[in-house]
Amino acid sequence: MQGRRPPGPGGRPQAQFDQLEASELYCPKCQRAMPVRKRLLLVLPEGEKYLYHCARCGTVCGDKIDKAPTSSFRVIV
Numbered sequence: 888m889q890g891r892r893p894p895g896p897g898g899r900p901q902a903q904f905d906q907l908e909a910s911e912l913y914c915p916k917c918q919r920a921m922p923v924r925k926r927l928l929l930v931l932p933e934g935e936k937y938l939y940h941c942a943r944c945g946t947v948c949g950d951k952i953d954k955a956p957t958s959s960f961r962v963i964v
C-alpha cells in the first residue's frame with residue numbers, strides 16, 4: 888500500500904483576485920482572448936456596472952451589470 892497522497896486542498900497557489908468572474912474575454916486590440924480585470928465603473932439603481940479591461944493593453948473588452956443583491960426599492964412587474 889502506498890499512502891502517498893497530497894493532503895487535499897491545503898495550500899492552493901492561487902493569486903488573490905477581486906471577485907474574478909470572467910477570466911478571459913476577447914480583446915479587439917490583441918485580437919484574441921485575454922485575461923481581464925474587472926473594474927467598477929458606476930453604481931446604478933439596478934446594480935453596479937463593471938468594465939472588463941484587457942490585462943495586457945487595457946482595452947475595454949466588455950461590461951456587466953451586477954444586480955444589487957439587496958434592493959432598497961421594489962421592482963414592479
Ligand SMILES: [Zn+2]
Pocket residue numbers: 914915916917918921941942943944945946
Ligand atoms: Zn488587449
